[in-house]
Structure formats: C-alpha cells, structure tokens
Amino acid sequence: MEDRKRDHIDLAFSSRLEGKHVDNRFDYEPLFGTHAKQKKEYQFAGKKMTLPLWVSSMTGGTQRAGTINKNLAQACAEFGLGMGLGSCRILLDSPQHFNDFNVRPIMGDAAPLFANIGICQLETMLEEGSTDKLGELVEKLSADGLIIHINPLQEAFQPEGDQQKRPAIELIQDFLQQAKLRIIVKEVGQGFGKESLRHLLQLPIEAIEFAAMGGTNFSLVELNRSNAVAAEVFNPFIHVGHTAEDMTLMVNQLVSEMPADDIKVKQLIISGGISSLLDGYYLTSIAKLPALYGMGSAFLRHAMGDYSKLKTYVEQIDHGWSLANNFLKVKQV
Template sequence: MHSSLSSTEEGGLARRKAQHLEICLDQERFGVETSSTRLDEVRLIHRALPEVDASRVDTGMSFLGIPCRLPIFISSMTGGSRQAYQMNKDLATLASELGIPVGMGSIRILLRKPQVIDDFRLKRFAPSVPVFANIGGVQLPRTSHDSLYRLLETLQADGIAIHLNPGQELFQPEGDRDFRGVLEAISRFIERSPVPVMVKETGFGIAPREVNQLFAAGASYVDLAGAGGTNWVRVESFRSDDPLDQPVAGEFDTWGIPTGLALAALGRNRRGILASGGIRTGLEVVTSLALGAEAAGMALPFVRELSRGGIPRALALGEELARVIRNALVLTGCTGVAELRRVPLLMGEALLRDAASLRADSLEKDRPDPPE
C-alpha cells in the first residue's frame, strides 16, 4: 500500500515543519524543554591517579560499521520545509567536519514528491560519515516498504531510523490516531531492509520491555530518546488555535521516561543502545556512555548554534564537546569510550529505586486479561 499526500497536505506539511523549527529555535517565546533527564543523579568517580597518557586517549567509535571520531550523533531533526532542508544540509556538512553520524528529516514526503529528492541527498555533504534516513513508525503499516527500500538505495543511506511519536501525533491536529500494527510493520520492514535499522522515540523514552521487543524484531540499535529534551506535545500545542490544547499539553510537561532513568533500568551491558533526549553537554554524553549507551544523540543544540552563527559556531560546539569527552576519559582512567561502561558510578537512591521498578515491569510476564 502506498502512502500519498495531496497537494493541500504537502503545503500543510511544509508549514508544519517550518513551524516546528521556528518554535524550537525561539526559546524566549516557546518553552519546549519541560522535564529533566535525571542524568544529574549519576556521578563518575574522579581518579587522582588515572595512569593514562592523555595524548593516547581515543574518543572514537564505530557506528553502522563506519569509524567515527566522537561517540556523538546528530539526531534526525526535521524536514519538509525550505529552511529545514538547508538546515539538514548544514548539519551534514557539520557532521562531516566533526567526523560524526547524522540523520536526515523524514523521507515520507519523497513518496509523493520525488522531485525534492536532492534536498535529501546528504551523503554528498558527508561522504565519510554515517548518514541515516528517517521514517515514522506509525506510517509503516500503510506505506510501501519496497518504495522505501528504493529510496534508501537512491539516497545512499547507511541506515534508517524508524521514529515512534505517539505523544506528538495525538497533539498534532493532522496527526495519526491509529497505532495498531506498528511493531509488526517494523519487523516486516527490517526483514528485507537493505540497511541496518534503528528505532527511536522522539522525547518520551522507551521502556525496557519495548526495547526487548524491538531488538527481537531485528533492530540494530534502539535510541531511547527519553524525556528531558524537546517536548513535542508542547511544540504541537504552540501550533494550535484550540484554547484547550496548551493547558492539556501542560499536563504532560513531566510525561515520559527520563533519559537517565531509561538507561539505568537497562543496565550497562546491553549492546546497541543509543541515548538521546535532553543531552546538552559533554559530561552528559560521558554519563550516558557510562550508563551503557554506545553513543549519544543531540539535535537541538547544534540547530540552535547553526541559527546563531552558522557552521563555524556549531563546529565550535562540537569541538568543545570533544574536549570535554577526552578530558573526562582521562579523569576516569579510561583510554577509550567503551571503557566507561566499567567505571564505578555513584547513583542517587531515587534513581536506583525507580530503575529497579522500571526493570521489574519488563520482567513481568504478560498478564492475562481480567475475566469479564
């Protein structure tokens, strides 16, 4: 089955994406970061005798089978509008300069409007780093998988992220409301995908039970994308003319599983876990890696720096992050990012308790339906 957009829907999509970008960039008018990652409840132990040569510390990682300079990726942000297309090209150029992976906006529009495909050819701007495409999970049951596979090959994508965003869809006037069949469609898509597949949330987190389901379906990576960063319920409420939407959205300001809690609940020995959602600093990247993530994703910080001062300013942010990560590795006695999984951690009692509770939920067997 093919997904299609009418010309009216195409225009609406472009307006919506432009509004998303405007709202996320205007911090004074729109408060879209409404929660906490809880990463501040974790501390790494300082080593006064690290026994490490700082010049030999390696901040690199492998992502989608491609070597990268830093354990950071630029999360898929947005697409569908002229400003967003230019932003994605700048992000790809930035990723190439920094030696890190980058995601593109949703390729859904290409199914209806293939003439804009050049706006998604990001590999030409970042030939040496991983570039991954992006599609909504809720669209997969109603979209031709073969068409998506062809797009991935045309775009020379190294992977694809399937994003899960039921919270955002519910608060989007034109959003989807039927979330049935998404996991089954993800599994079918992965079976024949020409590239590795990662599955991500968009800011409300993924519980351990669902992480297990996604890996069982064949996902190569699961990006927890927890609460603490951009709250897309809030973003959509700022777009709405309905006077009820903002107060209703406000009820969800602390909704979701914080990024730090989602990581703590999974433990430090799971492979394929990615962390994003509210990660803003180098030490938050390091903390996420120490909690078990293979890499940490950021989008809004880079987008904001691009809007303020172009690629040079965003590049300066990346180099600042690199320096913090390198110094933190030295001060914990590590010579590489994978070693962070083994460093001792000091974790707050509340975080430990909540992580145990969340972990227990994933271990429960499916309970039978109550008798009628």
C-alpha cells in the same frame, strides 16, 4: 601573563562554587592523565566514528532546514560523527525537497547516515504493499539505513495527525520480515518504558534511540500548535515518560535478566535531555550495550547560520571528550 594574573584577581570571587552542585558521577583523577588527545574509534552500522556522538533527527523540507542539514553534515565529515535525518516523509510526496536532505556528498562515505520515516507512514505503506519505496529512498540518499520514529502522542495531538491502527511492535516486526535494511527505532521526546525496551531488544535492529524526556518533546510541539482547549486537556500527557538515565538503567537491568541469545539489538543511541558532553560520557560509560550519545537541539542552536559557529562548538566537544577520557573515572552504578 600580567593580563592573566589580573583576570585571576578580578574573577576570583565570582568563580567560587560555595553551595553549588558537585557532580558525584565521577572521580576526578588529575595525577594520571595528560592533555594529549587519545585516538579512539567507535563502530556504528559498519562505519567508524571518531567521536561517539550522534546528530539526532531534526528537520527537513524547507530552505532553512537545508542549510541546517548541510552544516551538520559538514561537522559529521570533519569530526567523525553520525547523523539521523529528520522525517523524510516529504520526499515520498515532493521530490523537489530532495536537496534539503541530500547530505551524503558533504558527509562523504565514512560517516553513518540514516533516513527517517514515521510509524504511521510505515503502516500505510505496509497496507498498500509499497514499502519498497523506503528501500529506494535509502538508496537515493546513499544512507546506511532507516530510522522508524514512534510517535503516537505526537500524532494524537497534531491537528492534522495520522491515526495508527495497529501496535507499532507489530508493524516493525512485519517490516523487518520484508526489508533488508539496517533499522533504528526511536521515540520523539518521551522515551520508552521497560516493556517496550524489552520487546525492542529482541528485534534484529541496528539500534534503539531513546529520544527520552528532557529534550525536545514533539508532543508538546504539537500541543503548542493546537487550540487552547486541547492544550489544556492534553497537557498532563507531556509530563509522562522516561529520562535517558532511567532508560539506560532499564536496559542494563533487562540485559542482566534476559538470556543473551534473546538480545538482538546491536547498539544504543542515548538521547533526550543530553545537555552536556559529561551527560553523554557518563551514560555511554555505564551502558551495558555499546552506546553513542545523541543531541538535537544543542546542535540546532549552532547550525542555523555560518558553519564556523557549529565548527567551534564541535571542536570544544571534541576537546572536552578527550579531557573526560584523560582525567575522569566514572563511578559505576
């Protein structure tokens, strides 16, 4: 106790919040909660999760990526999270990388897991009549479904990028008529505008993942790999897009405007620029559709080495989520 009191004296002045931002999204209600953890379950893709937290798609196809994926899978198993794999395109051409993505034995059957393919690869497979390979991929990975990522700007800026010939909405609609898979549609760092969201909400898909502005922007990743002239000309495109809060409010507005029978999508994954659990807590609370929140780079920072570092990070998120449930009241917008 003496050490703790000495710390209080030493840290009192450096811990003042004068002039610093107050988070006005919440009412803090300290009279009514306890420190006991609330036991809750969250549903996604027919599976139960104990935290509404999604490990957003990141990487695969290298030894280092294999280590990252296995650490993330272990966290999903231990803490009841869901996970989207990085692009599995390489598995269609190079099966030797399968072990980098083969995380189901680590995760167990309880946690939701989704494979991932790009819209340009889907277009090629639709043209070739080979989309059955995607079902085989999902089955081989023992995944619960497939993420289709939409990335026209990333492909445009990628030196070796693919050229999309048909609008993504047409390709997804064609695939849904053929496939018997649970589908998530996501962007790659700039999000979806209102009309894109309106059309996606009318599709019979498992979820829309925002991948909004503010997180890892894969268009910028490709520009950073490109030549100096391309980077100069195309850089303004990087600043076009929609934040996770903007998209949550757009979906809320669309849900209010559209006939209920027109809304077929089951759930949202609110991701992109979610840097803290309170961001996720707030946005999932105000969403008018059932929602998880997703993080990518925040997990990546803790998943590159020994699992214990990642475990400590997720333990703190778990504890923080319980504190938010017990002591915060979200101000509805």
